[in-house]
Amino acid sequence: MSKDRAPSPLPTVPMDGVDESTWMDVIQKMDEVYTRLIDDEVELEKKNTELEQSQQFIVSVLTSMSDVLVVCDERGLIEQANAALCELVGRREERLRGSSLADLLADEASVQAARDAMDRSDAPRDGQGIELNLLGRDGQAVPVDASCTTRVGPSGRRVGTVWVGRPMAELKRAYHEMRAAHEALKRTQQQLLHSEKMASLGQLVAGVAHELNNPISFVLGNVHALRKYSDRLQTYMAALHAHEPEAVLQQMRQKLRIEHLLADLPSLIEGTLEGAQRTADIVQGLKRFSAMDTEAHAPVVLAEVIERAIHWVRKGRGAAMAVHWQPGPTVTVMGSAGQLQQVMMNLLQNAFDALGQVPQPAVRVAMAVHGDRVVVTVRDNGPGIPPEHLLRIFDPFFTTKPVGKGTGLGLSISYGIVEQHGGRLSARNADGGGAEFVLDLPRMA
Structure with missing residues (x-):
């Protein structure tokens, strides 16, 4: 900003001992001082504009805050309050200024807690948390989770406190919303886990059908034989009850082969029980794998989990696959047997899927112990993983399989x-x- 400057008047009456050059020096100095004053005035106006902008920014921030804010002096008198507090207590800021913070509190316990916080000489610089009851606009106590921070002046001396708080109802609502979202996420994750498990189970249906067919056929054959034996025994027992002559009974024993029947019964019954038990074991294993896993962990013999996974995956493949399994020492880990079996089956199925065009496909599974860790490796002799896929191979829904052949969730889960x-x-x-x-995996001690 510039202003027009009037020319400096020259003296009309000459003074003794003062020549014209001296007057010129005086006028030049006056011009410099006047110019400096003008520059200082422009800079002052600039500073005032910046100060007003800063003040407007601070006011806008305080007004938009959802948390309540109160600034007190060292005596606990309110110097400034934001709009959220005014709305909560139902008073204008002009009425709050100069009043005591204690006037905003609903009970004596809150008043005493606030005084203790303001009187502390060793208060932490990051604030101290206090639960206070504010007197709401309807006269009811409003629980607030507040934080009291010491306010320090330019000289480093304590000049007051700053109070920031949030009503407990809002915190509880936010907590319940976060908890509900967390529970929904857990349910979704569990559903994805179960869906992927059922997809893996679907790939094993053909092998499972073959696995079940053998013991069921064995049991069925034995049951038919037992039924024939039962008919023969009923015929012979009817003759006994009818008191047929010994010669007739002897002839019937030979014709019905009763001695052979009695000798064959134990093996038939034992074979039937064995086939039924084998079928029950297969069904139980499938139920255990397809069931929704609980979060409870228990000691698991890792080698048994790997052997079950190899067994089921091989049964589910149409073509024979060579699997070289090196179990190593017996190792126990803490976890879920069903979930660990799902991991191993996913790794084996991915290895088998990568061997589609390999002349002599083979998968090697090995287990080793390194201190308190157990390491299981699953290696195939396929083409390997393209470098551009290595960084994404565990991403959800990422798959290189054709549409309908993979969900892209197996490795991610x-x-x-x-x-x-x-x-x-x-x-x-x-x-x-x-x-x-x-x-x-971590090894159990």
């Missing part, structure tokens, strides 16, 4: 299961070719 068990699941290309998945 397996990764999450392993993390829940305190372990790590990684993938890499083996040095000798093929892909290798490494499952690392």
Whole structure:
């Protein structure tokens, strides 16, 4: 900002001992001082504009805050309050200024707690949390989770306190919303886990049908034989009850082969029981795998889980697959047997799927113990994993299989299961070719 400056008048009456050059120096100095004053005035106006903008910014922030805010001096008198507090207590800020913070509190316990917080000389600089009851606009107590922070002046001396709080009702509502969202997420995750498990189970149907067919056929054949034996025994017993002559009974024994029947009965009954038990074991294993897993963990013999997974996956493949399994020492881990079996089945199925065009497909499964960790590796002799896929292989819904052949969830869910068990699941290309998945789990002491 500039202003017109009037010319400096020259003295009309000469003074003794003062020449014209001296007057010129004086006028020049006056011009410099006047110019400096003008520059200072412009800078002052600029500072005032910036100060007004800063003040408007602070006011807008305080007005938009949903939390209540109160600024008090060292005596506990209110210097400033935001719109949220005014709305909560039903008073205008002009009426609040100069009043005591205690006038806003609903009970003596809150008043005493506020005084203790303001009188503390060792109050933490990041604030201290206090639960207070504010007197609401309807005269009812409003629980508030407040924080009291010391306010320090330019000289470093304590000049008051700043109170920031949020009504408990809002906190409880936010907590319940967060908890509901968490529960919904857990249910969705469990549903995805079960859906992927059922998808894996569907791939095993053909093998399971063949597995069940053998013992059921065996039991059915034995039952037919037992039925024939039962008819013969009934005929012979009817003759006994009719008191037929011994010669007739002897002839019937030979014709009905009663001695052979009696000798064959134990093996028939034992074979039938064995077939029925085998069928029950298969059904129980399928029920255990397809059931929704609970979150409870128990000691699990890892080698047994791996052997069951190998058994079921091989049964579900149309073509024979060579699986080289090196169990290693007996190791126990803490976890869910069903979930760990699902992980192993996913790894094996992915390995088998990668061997479609390999002349002599083979999968190697090995287990080793390294200190308090147990490491299981699943390696195939296929083409390996493309480098651009390595970083995405555990992403949800990522799959390189044709549409309808894979959901893209198997490895992602397996990764999450392993993390829940305190372990790590990684993938890499083996040095000798093929892909290798490494499952690392904590070992039970």
